Amino acid sequence: MTFVVRAARDEDLAHLYEMAKLTGGGFTNLPPDRRALKTKLDRSHAAFARDEDSIGDELFVLILENTATGEVRGTCQIFTQVGQRHPFYSYRISMLTQHSRELDRTFRAEMLSLTTDLEGSSEVGGLFLHPGERAGGLGLLLARSRYLFIKAHRQRFGGRILAELRGVIDEAGGSPFWDGLAGRFFGMNFQDADAFNAINGHQFIADLMPKHPIYTAMLSETARAAIGLPHPSGRAAMRMLENEGFAFEKYIDIFDGGPTMTARIDTVRSIREAREARIVAVDRDGGTEALVAHGRLSDFRCAYGDVRAVGDDVVINEECAAAIQAGEESRVLHVARI
Template sequence: MLFLRPVEERDLDDLLQMSEEVGTGMTSMPSDLNTWMERVRLSKDTFSNNDETLFSDHGVYFMVAEDSETGHVVGTTAIYVGIGTTTPFYSYKQSLLVKYSETLNKLFEIRVLNLVNDFTRATEIGSLFLREPYRINHTGQFLSRARYLMFADFPKRFSETIIAEMRGWQSKEGHSPFWQALGKKFFDLPFENADRISATHGSQFIQDLMPKYPVYVNLLPKDAAECIGKPHDVSIKAIYMLEKEGFRHDGYVDVFDGGPTVQCHRSLIKSVEEAQPREVVIGEPNDAPRHIISNGNISRYRVTVCAAEVSNTTITLSQEAATVLGVQAGDSVQSIQMVE
């Protein structure tokens, strides 16, 4: 059985191995031991605070998916609580500049990109990765929607604005037209190097080197302009799931690869609206629909997906599922039904 739990130091070997599998473009999964050690430390500090009303400006709830049969970590998912406070969080905001020439009797509409910090103190969901053998039975949906259960469990720990950055489009050879046309001109680095520096040393160098003036899209090569707001092929399914939850793209894109940033008000996320607390009953719900279930215990947080029979007030779980969650009959858990 797969279940999510807070990351621990013992997971570092598995995390580094998965980082190698991710490749470039996912800055939250760096192949760097020191960065991972700091992330584990910060996550443990964030989980250890028992004040459920605390909003941390720089906390992270980093969770790993463990296979209960092997004890190995096979996936990751995370919530970054208040981004852009310890290091700036930059985006390009795409907008329309309209000019009219009376002499020429022409109206000109020009797309421009402005460097902004509009998502400062927003909460970001990210770091969703699953190893290839486990990409079955909608497990990606489980890792994604489990984070929304945490919003329902502890709403005051998070910002009202929730965002997700999607990887920008690249060719099969790893070529990023947006980076080649823009970022590379100012950083003089291969895309993967700039990506790694951002992940391991923060984004201050973006402020130091990126132009502060608007970027006129019509001055970019056609292939770069067409990439603005276009997700990587591997992100298409993820952005579809986000849109079903209510996330929308409002013109914000990543400064490196032009990938879309989507956002939604926390309380309007569909899974947050659907989440409901129920009392645990131990039984054998073998043919029942599968549900994503959280134990609501921040000091020993667990989320799993399993068959469960639900009523308005109760949820019937197997003994195995109850053990994984660390709950017993009479305890309260929160759940949402899987979309099969």
């Protein structure tokens, strides 16, 4: 059974909607709203159709397909440059140290400061794998295919990249961080705010939230405990990001307090280690398991395959070649599976 990552098409809308209903809330980039998802697909189509190698404000939506059945089993997204239509806000966790000579005591206060430090970064997000497929490294295929896409279209992306991880959501579907901070200013519960945010974006939070630093000591204990923690379902994603070279540099989402991971694009492991090569043969003789990508823009396809080096060229297995629609003399990107 072979799975391939490819560009999303209009006929994928129904599959995206069904997956969006399985996310459990707080998954901003995959809202369970057909109109919002159609808007995303339209924006993605425009990005795939533009052939210029220059950076813009674009979104690419990719799909994981079972090549044997044609079923869509996962999705992910890549944003070329955030903060171009609206400011891209984050909270930055900082520390203020003060000393009282009279009391002979030093006080350290943790603060959240509203910032647009990450504006202009590229972003990877919207990764969702169907619960029935969470085995066999398919989440890793989806996640790392984005980096091979970036490598293949490097001029379309910036120098810095980020990934926002969903924050802690309680058993009732609420957000301790929202309830302890933003919810006090909006008169909305998290579920209502989440639904509005998924369709309209979180600019409304940035517009109405106080711009001065917030002392975390003033928040509830549950809100403080959620700061910078990923949703339990996002812990594996956080480890994958760390393996790629992303780090948590004290930026959190202003909506649910989840961690924002950042890296320099050219230091991301899959981008740094990926190699371009010409296929000199396609056979069944095996090799080292790798991610192999072929094609540009809407023709981009990525799958697992067996790769053998022959000098600067490669031999790949037949199943992979069929999945990525490549043959002898095709040029591919490949990186070892880790």
